[in-house]
Amino acid sequence: MSDDMVVLTVDGLEIKVPRGTKLLQACLDNGIYIPNLCYLEGMERPPSSCRLCLVEIEGRPGPVPSCSLEVENGMVVHTSTDALRRLQQTAFRLLVSTNSGKCSLCMANKRCEMQRIAKFLHMPLRTKRLRHIPKDMPRIIEEHPCIDYESNKCVLCGRCIYVCGRQEDAPFHLDFAGRGFNTVISFFGSELPGVAEYCRDCGACIAACPVGALSYREDRQRFLQQLERNKASRARK
Amino acid sequence: MSPESTPSQRLADMRQAAEEQWRELHEPEIPVIYVGNATCGRAAGSQETIASFEESLAEKGLEARLVKVGCLGHCYAEPLVIIHYPGYPPLMYQKVGAGEARVLVNSFLKDGSDPCFEYLFGALEPNDTFPTLMDYPRYLFEKRVIMEHCGLIDPASLDHYLAVGGYQGLAKALEAGSRRVVQEIKDAHLRGRGGAGFPTGIKWEIAANASRHPKVVICNGDEGDPGAYMDRTLMESNPHQVLEGLIIAALAIGASRALLYIRAEYPLAVETIQQAIDAARERGLLGADILGSGFGLEVEVFQGSGAFVCGEETALIQSIQGNRGMPQYRPPYPAVAGLDGLPTVINNVKTLSTVPVIMRRGSNWFKQIGTENTPGTAIFSVVGDVEYPGLVEVPMGVTLEHLITEVCGGIKDGKPFKAVQIGGPSGGCLPASELRTPIDFDSLRQAGAMMGSGGMVVMNDEACMVEVARYFVDFTQNESCGKCTFCRVGTRHLLAILQEITKGEGSEEDLEELQVLSESIIQGSLCSLGKTAPNPVLTTLRFFRDEYLAHVREKRCPALMCRELIAYYIDLEACARGCDACVACCPTEAIFTTSNRKKAIDQEKCVKCGECVYACPPEYDAVRKVSPPEMIPDQGIEPLAETEEEDEK
Numbered sequence: 001m002s003d004d005m006v007v008l009t010v011d012g013l014e015i016k017v018p019r020g021t022k023l024l025q026a027c028l029d030n031g032i033y034i035p036n037l038c039y040l041e042g043m044e045r046p047p048s049s050c051r052l053c054l055v056e057i058e059g060r061p062g063p064v065p066s067c068s069l070e071v072e073n074g075m076v077v078h079t080s081t082d083a084l085r086r087l088q089q090t091a092f093r094l095l096v097s098t099n100s101g102k103c104s105l106c107m108a109n110k111r112c113e114m115q116r117i118a119k120f121l122h123m124p125l126r127t128k129r130l131r132h133i134p135k136d137m138p139r140i141i142e143e144h145p146c147i148d149y150e151s152n153k154c155v156l157c158g159r160c161i162y163v164c165g166r167q168e169d170a171p172f173h174l175d176f177a178g179r180g181f182n183t184v185i186s187f188f189g190s191e192l193p194g195v196a197e198y199c200r201d202c203g204a205c206i207a208a209c210p211v212g213a214l215s216y217r218e219d220r221q222r223f224l225q226q227l228e229r230n231k232a233s234r235a236r237k
Numbered sequence: 238m239s240p241e242s243t244p245s246q247r248l249a250d251m252r253q254a255a256e257e258q259w260r261e262l263h264e265p266e267i268p269v270i271y272v273g274n275a276t277c278g279r280a281a282g283s284q285e286t287i288a289s290f291e292e293s294l295a296e297k298g299l300e301a302r303l304v305k306v307g308c309l310g311h312c313y314a315e316p317l318v319i320i321h322y323p324g325y326p327p328l329m330y331q332k333v334g335a336g337e338a339r340v341l342v343n344s345f346l347k348d349g350s351d352p353c354f355e356y357l358f359g360a361l362e363p364n365d366t367f368p369t370l371m372d373y374p375r376y377l378f379e380k381r382v383i384m385e386h387c388g389l390i391d392p393a394s395l396d397h398y399l400a401v402g403g404y405q406g407l408a409k410a411l412e413a414g415s416r417r418v419v420q421e422i423k424d425a426h427l428r429g430r431g432g433a434g435f436p437t438g439i440k441w442e443i444a445a446n447a448s449r450h451p452k453v454v455i456c457n458g459d460e461g462d463p464g465a466y467m468d469r470t471l472m473e474s475n476p477h478q479v480l481e482g483l484i485i486a487a488l489a490i491g492a493s494r495a496l497l498y499i500r501a502e503y504p505l506a507v508e509t510i511q512q513a514i515d516a517a518r519e520r521g522l523l524g525a526d527i528l529g530s531g532f533g534l535e536v537e538v539f540q541g542s543g544a545f546v547c548g549e550e551t552a553l554i555q556s557i558q559g560n561r562g563m564p565q566y567r568p569p570y571p572a573v574a575g576l577d578g579l580p581t582v583i584n585n586v587k588t589l590s591t592v593p594v595i596m597r598r599g600s601n602w603f604k605q606i607g608t609e610n611t612p613g614t615a616i617f618s619v620v621g622d623v624e625y626p627g628l629v630e631v632p633m634g635v636t637l638e639h640l641i642t643e644v645c646g647g648i649k650d651g652k653p654f655k656a657v658q659i660g661g662p663s664g665g666c667l668p669a670s671e672l673r674t675p676i677d678f679d680s681l682r683q684a685g686a687m688m689g690s691g692g693m694v695v696m697n698d699e700a701c702m703v704e705v706a707r708y709f710v711d712f713t714q715n716e717s718c719g720k721c722t723f724c725r726v727g728t729r730h731l732l733a734i735l736q737e738i739t740k741g742e743g744s745e746e747d748l749e750e751l752q753v754l755s756e757s758i759i760q761g762s763l764c765s766l767g768k769t770a771p772n773p774v775l776t777t778l779r780f781f782r783d784e785y786l787a788h789v790r791e792k793r794c795p796a797l798m799c800r801e802l803i804a805y806y807i808d809l810e811a812c813a814r815g816c817d818a819c820v821a822c823c824p825t826e827a828i829f830t831t832s833n834r835k836k837a838i839d840q841e842k843c844v845k846c847g848e849c850v851y852a853c854p855p856e857y858d859a860v861r862k863v864s865p866p867e868m869i870p871d872q873g874i875e876p877l878a879e880t881e882e883e884d885e886k
């Protein structure tokens with residue numbers, strides 16, 4: 001076996017992956033799902049912000065985010081202990097607590113990462129145990145010339161900011177704005193010339209969003225009209 | 238100066254002139270007036286005091302030297318003035334405003350006849366006539382290592398610092414070389430004063446051993462804790478000591494770049510430090526070839542724009558790099574890969590200020606102070622309901638009780654002690670039963686509080702601990718960078734629950750949820766802001782559970798603080814007929830006259846501002862506060878009939 005491979009044990013299963021791989025990626029590549037939102041393959045320093053991909057590693061204190069750890073030979077990893085599940089469920093509950101949980105009215109219905117995680121963690125998409133606390137700001141932010149942002153759906157994973165930052169020729173870049181609970185994605189600079197044209201062609205942020213918090217305004221309008229039509233036709237029946 | 242002379246010799250040459258100046262100041266032929274003129278002194282009016290001294294001296298045609306010094310840490314006594322009149326010991330005066338300054342000139346400085354006992358605090362030196370500062374517990378129990386010269390030297394004068402032994406630590410370090418400096422700091426067991434107490438020597442060793450070059454040292458002067466100001470005071474009162482520590486750190490790890498990160502809300506600190514940098518460069522204590530040693534360093538000041546989280550080291554680095562101040566996952570630690578990916582040592586202002594003293598006096602001397610696990614001193618900014626608030630420097634290991642009751646004079650106005658909140662906004666609240674806790678990193682953490690950067694709020698029995706927890710969580714929630722789920726959303730839920738409890742809308746299940754959610758936030762958060770934010774909640778739940786229960790079960794606030802759960806009424810027995818002192822102060826006109834021409838409060842209109850409590854003359858003291866509001870007794874109040882009211886007018 002070459003030195004470039006590392007062998008480790010995940011939930012009792014031995015896996016062999018290239019040295020330098022992030023633990024989360026190693027697990028995903030080997031069919032071991034760990035919930036995650038803020039990680040994208042190829043990130044050098046993942047933000048480690050969603051706090052869903054926590055795992056336990058024997059010999060190390062506390063849960064650690066698997067997205068930010070490199071695999072090591074002989075590592076013994078647990079991804080599904082009760083303690084981890086409780087933490088993940090709490091994180092999930094917190095993430096959905098800003099949102100209404102009305103999936104059928106959302107463009108990302110059925111392809112939303114939160115729906116997948118909900119199933120995996122056996123959690124409802126509408127929080128019961130915690131209060132529903134929407135962010136203290138408009139539900140829909142239309143600052144960008146052609147992209148809408150739904151603040152309460154947003155899980156602040158930052159993927160959109162990451163992929164936008166990689167478009168070196170973009171006339172402006174997404175970033176975070178605000179503080180604390182009211183942190184949002186900022187479209188500061190999107191009023192610059194050329195933004196509408198550039199973003200209409202790019203769409204990387206929309207594609208990267210795991211929850212459908214970003215969408216082209218046109219698409220969203222069309223989707224809303226469709227919803228209206230469906231509602232009308234249901235009413236007729 | 239010969240080119241081969243050692244750093245120590247070069248420094249000794251410089252010191253000669255400095256000591257000459259110092260002698261003139263300390264064996265004065267004309268009176269010397271020292272005025273504390275750091276931010277705290279200025280806030281208390283020291284600029285007016287200085288102007289008044291200047292004016293009065295000019296009017297009287299008197300000669301005296303005015304020296305603007307930094308802060309001694311005695312906030313309760315500002316503006317502080319020390320007068321050294323030839324033939325007298327140096328005498329300290331408290332609360333010297335413009336008027337007192339005039340009196341001091343006219344009575345004392347004029348001819349030395351009357352040293353104005355009425356404003357005198359004490360003499361700085363033992364003598365037969367005046368009480369000395371050592372007669373006060375505050376001075377007796379304090380141990381000044383870091384703040385030794387604060388308030389006694391002119392921060393704008395490099396010579397003053399040289400005269401008190403400044404830069405000798407650096408000269409020694411330059412001669413000893415990197416490896417032995419690191420060893421000395423390791424031997425001293427110096428632990429970082431920025432909050433976590435990480436061993437400084439080990440941090441330096443990691444960076445020194447890192448293979449990448451160039452390396453960077455950063456002094457963390459962000460000091461975002463509300464109510465904490467020791468770092469500001471050090472930078473304003475003795476900037477060269479901070480700078481000397483920074484240069485030694487750079488030497489130790491082999492850094493060629495050094496930064497001082499100071500929050501922009503500290504303009505005087507920025508100015509003072511910048512002045513010190515310029516002066517040090519001019520005298521060859523900074524620059525290409527420091528004291529002829531061949532070691533070179535440039536220092537720059539970076540002004541942070543004031544976010545609490547930017548004090549966290551990885552966020553601080555982001556902020557210097559021009560990014561939003563958001564903490565990053567560690568490892569890699571900055572000592573391995575920090576600013577621009579370079580090995581970077583970040584140390585707190587107090588940590589760096591301790592370094593020159595250790596280098597000068599040796600690790601063995603340092604280890605005699607404090608405890609085995611945490612040698613040295615701790616500086617706290619003690620605020621709240623104590624008799625003598627301010628900055629205090631005490632040896633590590635003294636108990637909280639000692640600090641509060643002896644050093645700070647106990648609770649103001651003889652009220653009972655209730656709690657002390659230690660460690661800044663995410664510190665814990667400890668009750669009287671925990672006052673035996675020694676002050677050091679490990680003991681405080683065990684008790685559920687933390688050293689933090691040294692904020693301490695002392696509370697008397699009028700503080701509601703639920704409200705206190707709500708207050709601090711509100712702060713940390715607002716200052717959360719918004720990056721990770723637990724901190725951004727979790728603390729918001731803690732806040733929502735606490736808000737409901739303070740309004741009497743909480744339930745016992747909410748207490749359970751507070752506990753569970755707090756534990757998750759501690760476990761799950763990315764950086765220490767989130768990992769410590771629940772401390773005020775957990776400690777108050779643990780030590781003041783009864784108070785939470787009173788709020789949720791009886792809708793009662795035992796401390797009579799939570800507005801929704803209290804009511805004011807006027808005790809008709811105590812109220813004086815015909816007096817209407819309270820009426821005008823009420824912003825909502827809720828106070829009316831009763832049929833027997835006393836006063837009563839219309840609960841519908843009352844907004845519970847409490848103004849009437851202060852307006853009511855102390856000889857009647859008739860306004861009462863109760864919780865829950867239903868506790869207002871039935872006093873059979875009838876409003877004065879309209880017609881009678883007309884008559885009265």
Ligand SMILES: Cc1cc2nc3c(=O)[nH]c(=O)nc-3n(C[C@H](O)[C@H](O)[C@H](O)COP(=O)(O)O)c2cc1C
Binds near residue numbers: 461
């Ligand atoms: C939210 C937060 C705020 C902090 N603020 C400060 C600060 O204002 N000053 C400081 O020196 N350290 C602060 N720290 C600690 C730093 O991250 C770091 O540990 C410290 O500067 C290291 O210096 P030391 O080793 O000398 O203690 C903060 C940490 C956190 C988590």
